[in-house]
Amino acid sequence: MNPDAELPRLLLVEDDPTSRAYLAAALQALPARVELAAGMEEALTLAGRGRHRAWLLDANLPDGSGARLLRRLRELDRDTPALCHTADPDPATLAALRDQGFDQIIGKPIEPGALREAVRRHLPAAVPLRVAEQPLRWDDAAATRALNGERAHVDTLRGLFLAELPQARARIHQALADGRHDQAHAELHKLRASCGFVGAGQLAARVRALAQDPGSTAALTAFDAAVEDLLEP
CATH class of the missing domain: 1.20.120 (Four Helix Bundle (Hemerythrin (Met), subunit A))
Structure with missing residues (x-):
C-alpha cells in the first residue's frame, strides 16, 4: 500500500516546468500528497477525483487564468482554501485577485519555508512534518x-x-x-x-x-x- 495515499491532497497548478518543480520540491516536507497540473483542464480533472485540502493556483495559465480556474473549481467545492501565486507585484493586481476570491496571494519567487508555512495552516495539525524545517544557506x-x-x-x-x-x-x-x-x-x-x-x-x-x-x-x-x-x- 502506498503510504502517501492516506495523506491529505494539495493541488499545485503552475505551467512553467522549472517553477512547478521548484514549488513542488518546497512542499515535500509537508505531510501531504502534492498533485501537479500545468493548466486548467489538468487541474479540473484532478479536482474531480476528490477534495483537496488547498489549491495553489498560478495567476496566469496557458489555457486561462487563475481566477477563471478558481471559478470552475468552486463549482466542485465551495470551501477549499485557494492560494494564488504570482510574480506580478502590482498592488492593483493583487487586490483584484483577492476580490476574485483567493484567500491568500503569494508572491513569486517565494522562499520554501514561507510557502510551506502558507500551506501548512490548512493541513491537519496533528500530522508532523516529513523532515525538519531548518533555514538553509543553500537548499x-x-x-x-x-x-x-x-x-x-x-x-x-x-x-x-x-x-x-x-x-x-x-x-x-x-x-x-x-x-x-x-x-x-x-x-x-x-x-x-x-x-x-x-x-x-x-x-x-x-x-x-x-x-x-x-x-x-x-x-x-x-x-x-x-x-x-x-x-x-
Whole structure:
C-alpha cells in the first residue's frame, strides 16, 4: 500500500516546468500528497477525483487564468482554501485577485519555508512534518529539482550567481541611498528570482524582508549579512 495515499491532497497548478518543480520540491516536507497540473483542464480533472485540502493556483495559465480556474473549481467545492501565486507585484493586481476570491496571494519567487508555512495552516495539525524545517544557506534539494535533477547545472548557476551578487547588492544599496525605491524593488525582485533557482533560501528571506520594508536599517543589515555569508569562501 502506498503510504502517501492516506495523506491529505494539495493541488499545485503552475505551467512553467522549472517553477512547478521548484514549488513542488518546497512542499515535500509537508505531510501531504502534492498533485501537479500545468493548466486548467489538468487541474479540473484532478479536482474531480476528490477534495483537496488547498489549491495553489498560478495567476496566469496557458489555457486561462487563475481566477477563471478558481471559478470552475468552486463549482466542485465551495470551501477549499485557494492560494494564488504570482510574480506580478502590482498592488492593483493583487487586490483584484483577492476580490476574485483567493484567500491568500503569494508572491513569486517565494522562499520554501514561507510557502510551506502558507500551506501548512490548512493541513491537519496533528500530522508532523516529513523532515525538519531548518533555514538553509543553500537548499541543494530544491535547487536540483528546480533544474530537473541536473546538479551540474546548479553548480554552474551558483557560480554565476555569486559572481554577480556583489554588483546586485551595490545596485540595491545605491537605489536605496538615492531614494529610488521602485528601482530597488525591481533589483530585489530579480535577486529573489535568482535565489530561487540556486537554492539560496536564507538570502531569499532577507531579500523579501527588505523589499517589504526598504527603509528598515535592520532589514538592510540582515540582507548584507546574508550576502556576506554566501560570499565567504
